């Protein structure tokens with residue numbers, strides 16, 4: 001992979017050329033012996049990425065489909081949604097739209113979920129499941145999933161449904177060690193494959209509980225995914241070409257190794273943080289809750305964050321603007337997937353120039369090393 005990366009959206013992220021090329025291979029029948037072999041080899045590598053001894057499935061559909069499927073399959077009535085940003089609010093919106101009795105424990109945007117508040121909520125009422133987003137892409141907050149999951153396990157028998165959409169493959173996710181029941185993640189973020197697929201695992205106790213939930217739908221029934229997976233295939237006609245690209249990325253991820261990948265993302269975050277501190281860009285996320293895959297930054301005083309986004313676009317670089325209510329005040333740098341330190345340095349050097357043009361009185365500081 002030699003091409004410089006100039007695409008720093010907090011998802012979808014840059015997809016390497018060999019993964020893109022793989023999508024030009026001929027499409028085959030998804031019930032053919034050839035595809036079955038391919039599927040079995042592909043899915044055999046996924047538990048290493050999700051750190052589970054369980055089955056990991058690949059769904060054709062974006063992560064929202066699997067968020068909805070998890071609620072449909074695991075919750076009859078009572079669900080607790082832990083919120084603190086746009087995507088955790090999505091779990092709540094999904095729960096309510098399905099007619100569930102959904103309560104919320106909310107952290108202010110930019111703050112992590114407080115495990116003690118979760119404990120208190122679980123003492124007040126029994127819930128079948130608790131939903132949480134590991135990495136809030138909208139705010140750049142990484143929640144302390146291990147602590148929150150421990151609190152949930154100690155206080156209740158609620159299933160723990162976790163969105164690791166923008167952390168898996170970038171930040172540490174320990175499905176089994178942390179006792180998570182459903183873990184889902186799209187392929188378009190730190191996995192650096194194209195959008196359109198979602199990786200998913202469910203624990204044995206989640207499967208047992210789901211078996212007792214009626215009306216799980218067809219495309220939304222997690223047990224159907226599990227059954228078909230165990231037969232060696234997907235539930236319906238899959239996006240075969242996307243699977244080819246995922247296959248290439250899985251080889252790349254496993255060649256790098258999970259620990260090395262997490263360490264690289266940590267370094268990317270630290271470099272961004274050093275640069276931000278030197279340039280008057282404050283993190284919008286609390287210091288103890290920062291994501292290693294996306295930095296959500298406030299522009300320096302008097303600078304419109306959109307001007308930074310536009311300035312970079314004129315120079316061929318893509319970053320994200322702020323999300324929702326934070327659009328007017330923040331911008332987001334996605335440092336995830338295959339981004340290398342050299343790519344990030346080049347982006348930050350360009351951003352220096354833009355800030356200098358926007359605030360000429362400011363003396364340009366060198367890009368963080």
Ligand SMILES: Cc1ncc(COP(=O)(O)O)c(C=O)c1O
Pocket residue numbers: 011062063064065087133135136137138163164165166186
């Ligand atoms: C944390 C998180 N959860 C869920 C989603 C929704 O994913 P999708 O658009 O793939 O359905 C996103 C998308 O950006 C996300 O960042």
